[in-house]
Amino acid sequence: MDLLRKRHAGITRAVTVGIAVLLQLIVTFLAAVLLQEYASWFYLVLQIFGICLVFILVNDGQTYKSFWIIIVLLLPVFGLFLYFMWGRKRTNSKEYRRYREVIAKGLKYKKQDPDIMEDFRQLHPNKAQISKLLLHYGFPLYENTKVTYYDVGEKKFEALMNDLRQAKSFIFLEYFIIYEGKVWEDIKQVLARKVQEGVEVRLLFDDFGSLMINTEEFRHELAVLGIRFSIFSPIHEGTSRLTFNYRNHQKIAVIDGNVGYTGGINLADEYANIITRFGHWKDTAVRLEGDGVWGLTSIFLEMWEFSKGYEDLDYTKYRPQYSVPCKGFVQPMADGPANNPHNPIEETYTHMINKARNYIYFTTPYLVLDQKMVDDLCRAARSGVDVRIITPRIYDKWYVYMVTVSNYGPLLENGVKIYEYKPGFIHAKTAVADDECAICGSINMDYRSFYLHYECGVFMSENDAVLDIRDDILETIKKCERITYDMWKKRPVHQKIIQWCLRLFSPIL
Structure with a gap:
């Protein structure tokens, strides 16, 4: 009741x-x-x-x-x-000026070790340019970080709960969607217990994404439990703009500065397949342990200060306390509409596509691309690169699915291979290229992620997670139906008309 x-x-x-x-x-x-x-x-x-x-x-x-x-x-x-x-753009608005001030503050605490960048350049001269691009935007490359990849939400939540129970100093959680159910109830109980133990707990969530839970009663409960919370871009303060634009779509969890998570998974039961909404919910996440967690921690702190508007945090209190010597590199990254028209994450995807030599694979729930990225994918496929994209067969938004399907045509015609995941809804946002580098994060391949939302992810190389992502995508393809150009051309006429009309609205879907 x-x-x-x-x-x-x-x-x-x-x-x-x-x-x-x-x-x-x-x-x-x-x-x-x-x-x-x-x-x-x-x-x-x-x-x-x-x-x-x-x-x-x-x-x-x-x-x-x-x-x-x-x-x-x-x-x-x-x-x-x-x-x-x-x-209209608001790049000179008070809000965006505040964002840039916060980012400038964060840069003071994120310094690149030149030896690490040089090590990566020696190993992969071709892919090192991607890392240098991210560094240009203020995202350092890290070593000494263990990376664990989770191919379903159930595994991620099990690991996250174990880490939350072991927290000693602080817990940071940042999610687009929080929804009432077992997942949130279990996490809330652990957070409440940790507050009693003296652990600092901060929760940042988006008002539009968490619209159904963000009631006065919910906020009162958080306050009573001692959980510090911030609501990103409250809807009642944004009546002069579309409430579903300029949202915080990031997903980050940080425990004691030593362990961090990101990926596509929100705090709701469908992400763990506890309830069924659109068949099997296929989603992914990565867990970082070691130096690279600082990249996720600093992103959280920046978004917290941006959301609060007045709080001035001491970042040094939240640095990692230990390294994890192991092979590989990680580079946490973030993006948002304040960066338009220069978007770090979109440019990173573009670089990965253009620098792929053998293959590049993607998973995305939505495929709503601008012409430049379509051209890049087609050029890569025509050049002999094995380009594969997995999208859902069972969709959560029919109008976005219609636009996604309408975008298949030029890609298929130029040799890009497209697969639809038959068991349910694939919400995973991953990319992997040439067994050398990969991305896992909150980034959909659409206008909303590249231009209108705040997003995050991790670029990684030379660690086991890269091959784990590759293997997971290849295994997922076995559960998909490959869409051919002939199949696409034989769509019903009424579907083609609807798709043509909806494509006009692609930038705001």
Whole structure:
């Protein structure tokens, strides 16, 4: 009964937010109509301004602006209002200036050991350029870090619970989605016990992703338990923008600075296949132990300060306490809309594609790419690189799946191999190339991850996890159906029409 009451409160909040957004649209539309009818000269000025805006967007050179070009052209005044509320860049806003200040502070605590970078360059001159790119954006390369790869959420949660129980100093958790259920209840009980033991516990979660749980009762419970929490970008503070844009999609757990996790797994029961939503939920994560955990810790601290807006933390308190001598390199990385148009993670993916010599494999729940990345994938395939992408057969969002399928065409035509995971929904976000390097993180291959959300992941090389990711993808392919170009061309006509229409909205899906 208590769980039902909490879910009812979450549903009420979600409905309230939906109504608020709908009212905002209605008011904006009515304002545009009234201007057209009673202020024709002002309406004409806005139309001219809209045409000028289209020219600016066309010259911007970024594909994801195409949606707004269409909206402004089709709905001259209403579309213009929508763009200024929800579409324009805010790179000079107070929010983004604060983000850049926090990142600048974090850079003081992240120094690259030049010997480590040189060791990597000697081993892989080709792939070392990827690491140098990430270093340029403030993400050092680390050695002395043990990496464990988890091919399903059940394994990740088992390991995470064991690490949480052993925490002595602090626990940091950062997730896009928290949802009531066994996973969250088990973690919450451990966190409450650790607070009683004197462990510092911080929880950072996204307001939109955790919309159903983030009620007054939930926040009161966290406060009573002594769990310090921060809500990223509260929806009631963002009524002037689309609430599902500019979200914190990162997934990070850090225990005592010595152990860290990231990947695609949120704190909800479906991620551990405790409940079934879309068949078998296939997801992945990595566990770092040693020096490289500092990369994840600093990302968390930066996002915490950014979210809080006023807290000034002493980063040195949270450094790793020991190294784990072992082979390999790791490079935790992060990204967000404040970096547009230079996006570290998108550029890292592009570099991996262009530098692959033998093969490059991806898993992603959504395949909504800009033309440049499509061209890069096609060029790699035409050059003889074995390019494979796994997407879901059972989807969570039908409209995104329709766009995903519509994007298969040029890729298949140029030799990219696409597989759909038949047992259920593949939510894993991984990439691996040439047995030499891999990525595991929160990054989907879509506009939202590359341009509109805050994301994180780990670039890794020369450790066992690289081959574990490769083997897992090859094993997963056995449970997939390969999609051929002929199959794709034979889609029903009505499906092609729907997909063509939805592709116009790709940048905001």
